[in-house]
Each structure stands twice: as structure tokens, then as C-alpha cells.
Amino acid sequence: MSLASDREPSVSIARMLKDRSPGALEALILAHGQSIHRVAYSIVGDFHAAEDITSETLLTAWRRIDSLRDDGRIRPWLLSIAARNALQHLRQRTPRGNVVDALDGTEQMEARTVSRLTVRAAMEQLPDRMRAVITLRYLADLSVDEISRVIGRSRNTVKTELRLGLQRLREQLAEEDLKGVER
Amino acid sequence: MTDDFEDRLKAALERDADAHPFALSADDVLERRAATQRRQPFARPVAGLLAVATVAMAAAAVSLGLGALRSIDSSGALLGSTSANPSGSPAPALADLVPLKTQQPRPSGAPCMAARIEGTLVNHSEDGLALRQGDESITRVIWPYGYFARRGADGLELVDGDGIVRAREGDRIVLGGGENEAGIWMPCGGPTKQE
Numbered sequence: 001m002s003l004a005s006d007r008e009p010s011v012s013i014a015r016m017l018k019d020r021s022p023g024a025l026e027a028l029i030l031a032h033g034q035s036i037h038r039v040a041y042s043i044v045g046d047f048h049a050a051e052d053i054t055s056e057t058l059l060t061a062w063r064r065i066d067s068l069r070d071d072g073r074i075r076p077w078l079l080s081i082a083a084r085n086a087l088q089h090l091r092q093r094t095p096r097g098n099v100v101d102a103l104d105g106t107e108q109m110e111a112r113t114v115s116r117l118t119v120r121a122a123m124e125q126l127p128d129r130m131r132a133v134i135t136l137r138y139l140a141d142l143s144v145d146e147i148s149r150v151i152g153r154s155r156n157t158v159k160t161e162l163r164l165g166l167q168r169l170r171e172q173l174a175e176e177d178l179k180g181v182e183r
Numbered sequence: 184m185t186d187d188f189e190d191r192l193k194a195a196l197e198r199d200a201d202a203h204p205f206a207l208s209a210d211d212v213l214e215r216r217a218a219t220q221r222r223q224p225f226a227r228p229v230a231g232l233l234a235v236a237t238v239a240m241a242a243a244a245v246s247l248g249l250g251a252l253r254s255i256d257s258s259g260a261l262l263g264s265t266s267a268n269p270s271g272s273p274a275p276a277l278a279d280l281v282p283l284k285t286q287q288p289r290p291s292g293a294p295c296m297a298a299r300i301e302g303t304l305v306n307h308s309e310d311g312l313a314l315r316q317g318d319e320s321i322t323r324v325i326w327p328y329g330y331f332a333r334r335g336a337d338g339l340e341l342v343d344g345d346g347i348v349r350a351r352e353g354d355r356i357v358l359g360g361g362e363n364e365a366g367i368w369m370p371c372g373g374p375t376k377q378e
Contacts, residue, residue: 029209029212037204038196042199051215055212119195170188
């Protein structure tokens with residue numbers, strides 16, 4: 001979303017939230033809801049759980065907006081909260097099956113040919129924290145330092161997780177798996 | 184170092200996540216949060232006895248049947264209120280709801296402290312509503328579960344979990360209960376107004 005990447009609207013939204021302005025929550029959802037949901041979904045791999053995590057993140061932002069020091073940094077702040085919530089969700093969940101195994105027969109056939117499901121399946125093979133690190137780096141565009149703070153591990157650990165995660169994904173994803181799919 | 188693989192991975196992850204676009208409105212978010220709380224009423228051990236303010240806000244919106252506070256059309260424009268509470272009175276905007284610190288749900292028959300406190304309900308910058316005794320002394324309050332405050336025509340209103348206004352800013356009230364270790368009043372039951 002263009003709003004999410006422009007500093008000025010981010011500042012405005014943060015200010016609206018801090019002022020408890022009418023429509024502040026709606027503006028927050030409009031500007032950042034999808035980005036938050038992307039991160040949550042990418043980490044937990046479940047659409048409905050991702051909606052819950054996104055809702056929780058938006059309300060946490062509403063509640064704790066005064067702790068945001070730089071209004072222009074609202075996006076990484078939100079995505080960090082989302083990632084923490086998603087990791088917390090994974091820690092509390094019951095063990096789940098492989099995403100492709102969980103699909104019905106028709107979808108399994110599509111899973112072999114549609115890249116997004118292939119990517120999802122490959123991501124599912126990663127350990128939770130490694131998947132979160134990959135998500136935060138490539139979907140949320142957070143820096144290594146920011147990721148380090150989110151997951152509570154050192155910069156070196158984050159770099160290692162990134163390197164190993166990419167290596168595993170390279171091994172699992174064939175060239176055609178990452179090509180775009182017309183929608 | 185970013186290489187071609189990383190760029191394509193990023194694009195594929197975006198396509199994957201965007202296959203399920205997030206389309207909840209503000210009232211959906213509040214309702215979903217309230218539903219989670221209803222499913223897990225005792226599943227929030229954090230912060231001791233304090234329930235988060237948003238729970239009160241969400242419960243407030245739901246208990247009043249506020250439904251959509253506002254909605255967003257496909258172009259992103261903010262629309263007006265789309266529903267009202269059953270009484271037909273206008274739904275207060277989210278911005279009019281003021282978070283209060285509230286207790287966890289009290290099990291039926293749980294013991295109560297039996298002291299009482301009198302004071303004037305006043306606006307408090309940190310807690311939303313507090314009690315003033317005399318000219319200066321302010322007593323902070325952790326309100327019963329489900330309580331919240333909202334901005335009314337004559338100042339803040341203290342509303343219970345059923346959506347009933349129990350007192351207004353400036354009212355003199357009595358609260359049963361007692362102080363916790365931090366000196367914060369923990370009411371047992373709602374306020375009684377003094378005429």
C-alpha cells in the first residue's frame with residue numbers, strides 16, 4: 001500500500017491515534033492492515049489465525065501508541081508487534097500438519113503447480129523462528145537489528161537464520177516455483 | 184546482499200499472503216477481539232488483575248450493540264456510522280470511548296473487601312476516571328470487569344458492562360471494596376450515587 005511506505009501519512013496516522021481522533025482506527029487499518037496481515041499470515045500460515053493476530057495487533061497499537069517514539073516509524077513498529085503476536089500464537093498452538101497435507105485433493109493437485117502454494121509449503125518446512133525471520137526480512141523489510149529485537153536473539157543469530165533459511169528455500173523451490181502467477 | 188532469488192522470493196511471499204486480503208473494518212476488529220475474550224475469559228494472566236483497556240472498549244462496543252462505528256468504502260473513504268444500538272440512540276465513535284483499568288471477571292460468590300470510599304468522580308489523565316476526595320486527594324480505581332468510560336455531553340460517563348451509565352464526571356459516589364497493595368481502590372460492585 002502506498003500509504004504504508006510514505007512517511008508523511010504514517011506520521012499523520014500516528015498523530016491521529018495519539019490524539020484519539022475520530023476515524024483513527026479506520027485509517028490505521030486502511031494504511032497498515034494488509035501489511036500486518038501479510039506478516040501474520042506468512043508466519044502462522046493460517047488465514048483465520050492471521051486475522052485474529054492482525055486484529056490483536058491493531059488494538060495493541062491503539063492501546064500503546066504513546067510508546068511509539070518516532071511517528072514516522074509506525075510501520076516497522078506495527079510489524080514487530082504482529083511478528084511477536086504471531087510467534088506467541090505458534091508457541092501456544094497444537095501441532096499441525098503440513099499445509100499441503102491439509103488441503104483437499106483438488107487443492108493438492110493445484111499445490112503442485114501454483115507457485116504461491118509451493119512457496120507456502122516450502123515456508124512451512126522451516127522452523128517457526130526461521131520462517132519469522134525470513135518473513136520479517138522479505139515481507140516486512142525490517143533490518144537485521146530490528147529483527148534481532150523482535151525475536152530476542154543476537155544480530156549474528158538473525159544473520160545465520162537468514163542465511164540458512166534462504167539456503168533451504170533455494171533447495172526446495174525450483175526456478176519456476178517463484179515465477180509470477182497471473183491473477 | 185540482495186540477489187535475484189531474494190527478489191523473486193519476496194514477490195512470491197507477497198502473492199502468497201495477498202491471496203487472502205485483509206478486509207476487516209474497525210467494528211469487525213473490535214468484535215473479533217471481544218469474541219476472543221468471550222472464548223478465553225480467564226486466559227490473560229498478564230498484568231495481574233488488570234484487564235486491558237481495549238477489552239473494556241471492545242466489550243463496550245459489543246454490549247451496546249454499536250456494530251459498525253464507521254466503515255471504509257472501496258476507495259478508502261471513511262463513511263459515517265452504519266448501525267445504531269437497539270435503543271436507536273446514535274452510536275458513539277470509537278474516539279469517544281475512554282479506556283479504564285478494569286478487574287478480571289469476579290467468580291460468583293468470591294469474597295469482597297468491605298470498606299467504602301466516597302468521592303467525586305473526576306477525569307484522570309492516566310486512568311480515565313478516578314475519585315477525588317476533598318480538594319486534592321485523588322484515589323485511583325481499578326473498576327469492575329466490563330466497565331468503561333465514554334465522552335458525553337457533560338463530561339465523562341462511567342458505564343457498566345450492560346451499557347448502563349452508572350455515574351457521570353462530577354457526581355459524588357460511594358464505592359464498596361478496598362485498597363490493594365498499591366493503594367488503588369478495588370470496588371466490589373458498582374458505584375452508588377449520592378444526591
